[in-house]
Amino acid sequence: MPLITFDGISQPLEEVQDNPARFALNLERAKKSPGYAVCGCKPRSVSSPLRLVIRRYGKLFHLARWPDEGAKHDANTCPFFSESSPGAESGATAQDAIRNTPDGLNAKLDISLSVRTVDRVSPSGGSTPTRAAGRRSAPLLGFLQRIWTDARLNQWSGGAQRNWGTCNAQVLAQLGEGKLNGRPIQEVVHVMRRYEESQQTAIKAELEEFLARIQTTADASERGIVIAEIKSIDLSKYSFVVKIRQTFESFFAAKDVIEKAAKSFRYAWSMIGNAEARVIAVLLLERTKDGNLRVIDLAVQLCSKAFIPCDSSYEVAMANRLxxxxxxxxxxxxxxxxxxxxxxxxxxxxxxxxxxxxxxxxxxxxxxxxxxxxxxxxxxxxxxxxxxxxxxxxxxxxxxxxx
Known part of the structure; x- marks a missing residue:
C-alpha cells in the first residue's frame, strides 16, 4: 500500500487504517489545513499532489479518494483507484438503488429504518418500506457486496495480510457522508472498528452511542444497521444469540430469523467460526419494548482470511492459496x-x-x-x-x- 502524507508526517496507508486513534489529531489538523492528505501511490509534483479527502467519523478520521481523481491513482496497488468518478458511473441512473456521490454512498434498501408500531414485526423488517417513486431498492446482501466492491476489498494486490482495520477504513471511506433511505448514513450505519486492547473503552463507547439511537416507544421503533464480523451464533434458552468480533456485545434473534438466514446463506453459515475464513454480517437491529436489542434481519458474506468475498468453502481455499x-x-x-x-x-x-x-x-x-x-x-x-x-x-x- 502507498505512503500517505499529512500534517508533516508520512505513514504507510495500512498503519493509518489500522490505528485511526493514533493519527486522529494529525488528520484533524490536516483536514483544517491544507484540507487534504496526499497519496504517494504515484510520483507527483508538489504543485499537483494526489489529494485524499479526510472525513470525520465520530471522533476519528478516515481517508477517501478525492472526487474525479480516482483514475489518477495506481490501478494495481492503490485502494483509492477508481475507473470512474462518483456520480458518473457507467450506466448509473437516478433509479439505481445504490449510487456513488461526491459525499459518499446514496442507497435505498428494501428495509424500514423507522416503523410506527411494533406490535407485530416480521423477520423481513416490519412494515413495507417507503419507496421513492421509480427508484429500485437493494437487499442487505446487495448493499454489503456493493460497498465491498467499491472499496476494492474484492481485490488483492499481492501485499501483506489484510485485517479488519483495513476493511473498516475502506468501507467507511465509501459510505462517507452519504444517505441511506434518506437518512444520514453515519446516523443509521455503524461499522465496527478493529479491536485494540488500548482502545477497548473507546470502541465500547462508540458502539453504545450508536445503539442508544435505536429506541422503541409505544408509538414507533427506530432501527439501525451494524456491519461486523460474525464470531458465533449460539442457541439460547428462548432464541439465538448473535456474537460479533471486535466487541463483547451480543444480540438476540428469533428462531425464524436465524433459520431463514441459515437457509439463504448456507455456504457462509457453515463456515462461521472456521479459522480459514471470515464471515461478514449486516445486522438490522431493533430494540424490544423491554429494552433489549434484537436482530430482525441480517445478511452474511463468506470471505477468505484476507476478506476476499467467496461463494463456497472451496473458493475460500483457493483465495487463501492465491x-x-x-x-x-x-x-x-x-x-x-x-x-x-x-x-x-x-x-x-x-x-x-x-x-x-x-x-x-x-x-x-x-x-x-x-x-x-x-x-x-x-x-x-x-x-x-x-x-x-x-x-x-x-x-x-x-x-x-x-x-
Whole structure:
C-alpha cells in the first residue's frame, strides 16, 4: 500500500487504517489545513499532489479518494483507484438503488429504518418500506457486496495480510457522508472498528452511542444497521444469540430469523467460526419494548482470511492459496442479473488476465450445463482459464507464472 502524507508526517496507508486513534489529531489538523492528505501511490509534483479527502467519523478520521481523481491513482496497488468518478458511473441512473456521490454512498434498501408500531414485526423488517417513486431498492446482501466492491476489498494486490482495520477504513471511506433511505448514513450505519486492547473503552463507547439511537416507544421503533464480523451464533434458552468480533456485545434473534438466514446463506453459515475464513454480517437491529436489542434481519458474506468475498468453502481455499502465493487477483461479484457467467476469480498478474474456476456439484445437471457454457465462452474468447474440480487436491492445480 502507498505512503500517505499529512500534517508533516508520512505513514504507510495500512498503519493509518489500522490505528485511526493514533493519527486522529494529525488528520484533524490536516483536514483544517491544507484540507487534504496526499497519496504517494504515484510520483507527483508538489504543485499537483494526489489529494485524499479526510472525513470525520465520530471522533476519528478516515481517508477517501478525492472526487474525479480516482483514475489518477495506481490501478494495481492503490485502494483509492477508481475507473470512474462518483456520480458518473457507467450506466448509473437516478433509479439505481445504490449510487456513488461526491459525499459518499446514496442507497435505498428494501428495509424500514423507522416503523410506527411494533406490535407485530416480521423477520423481513416490519412494515413495507417507503419507496421513492421509480427508484429500485437493494437487499442487505446487495448493499454489503456493493460497498465491498467499491472499496476494492474484492481485490488483492499481492501485499501483506489484510485485517479488519483495513476493511473498516475502506468501507467507511465509501459510505462517507452519504444517505441511506434518506437518512444520514453515519446516523443509521455503524461499522465496527478493529479491536485494540488500548482502545477497548473507546470502541465500547462508540458502539453504545450508536445503539442508544435505536429506541422503541409505544408509538414507533427506530432501527439501525451494524456491519461486523460474525464470531458465533449460539442457541439460547428462548432464541439465538448473535456474537460479533471486535466487541463483547451480543444480540438476540428469533428462531425464524436465524433459520431463514441459515437457509439463504448456507455456504457462509457453515463456515462461521472456521479459522480459514471470515464471515461478514449486516445486522438490522431493533430494540424490544423491554429494552433489549434484537436482530430482525441480517445478511452474511463468506470471505477468505484476507476478506476476499467467496461463494463456497472451496473458493475460500483457493483465495487463501492465491494470497499466500503473493498473486494479484480479484473476485468478480454478481451484482446484477445476467452476470452468472462471471469467473470465480481473475488473475491480473499474468500477461493477459487468467480466469480461475472452482467447479463443484458435478452431480447437478443444471450446474454441469452452466459449466459447459462457461468453458465454451472461454474457448470462444480464447481466455486462459485454470480449473479446479474438488475433491482433487488444491496443490495439484498449477497456476501460470506471474509476469
Amino acid at each position: 494470497v499466500a502465493d503473493g498473486r494479484r487477483f480479484y473476485k468478480p461479484l454478481r451484482l446484477l442479473p445476467g452476470e452468472e457467467m462471471l469467473p470465480d476469480f481473475v488473475l491480473v498478474d499474468t500477461p493477459v488476465p487468467t480466469a480461475i474456476e472452482v467447479y463443484g456439484m458435478e452431480s447437478h445437471d443444471g450446474y454441469r450445463r452452466r459449466k459447459e457454457q462457461k468453458q465454451a465462452i472461454y474457448s470462444q474468447n480464447r481466455t486462459p482459464c485454470i480449473e479446479w474440480v474438488p475433491p482433487a487436491h488444491l496443490a495439484s492445480v498449477r497456476l501460470p507464472a506471474a509476469a
